[in-house]
Amino acid sequence: MVQMQTAFIVGDKAEALKAATALGEESKHLLADEVVMAKMLPKAQVHKVRIATTSARMIEENVEMIKANMENVRRDTVQNAYLDIQRACMRCHNLVRDW
Numbered sequence: 001m002v003q004m005q006t007a008f009i010v011g012d013k014a015e016a017l018k019a020a021t022a023l024g025e026e027s028k029h030l031l032a033d034e035v036v037m038a039k040m041l042p043k044a045q046v047h048k049v050r051i052a053t054t055s056a057r058m059i060e061e062n063v064e065m066i067k068a069n070m071e072n073v074r075r076d077t078v079q080n081a082y083l084d085i086q087r088a089c090m091r092c093h094n095l096v097r098d099w
């Protein structure tokens with residue numbers, strides 16, 4: 001995430017794409033898998049695994065959005081996708097910690 005943010009701030013598209021792609025892969029294999037995620041969640045939160053994996057899918061969708069729109073003149077499309085990813089991270093972490 002930090003790598004992607006830095007890339008967006010300095011306007012390095014190639015680096016932002018690389019970071020987004022890596023994040024999408026990680027999210028798919030780790031966060032969006034209900035079996036894997038159920039093991040990572042605290043016992044009291046395991047029943048919320050579906051909500052958790054939805055956050056992960058939001059990450060993947062926004063990564064796709066970033067990949068598809070990187071060449072777009074409207075930079076705010078990809079920047080908003082980046083912010084939506086951050087929201088998805090926090091959504092799931094809040095759930096994990098029951099905030």
Ligand code: HEC
Pocket residue numbers: 001023031032037040041052053055056059085086088089090092093096
């Ligand atoms: C599907 C739910 C989910 C999503 C989405 C998610 N995380 Fe997590 N994250 C977890 C869980 C569960 C842990 C604790 C894992 C453990 O203790 O083994 C964790 C732990 C972490 C940690 C380790 C430090 C800590 O506070 O425990 C970092 C850093 C982290 N996540 C970053 C992110 C970032 C950045 C994103 C968004 C790109 C993200 N996470 C999205 C569930 C999620």
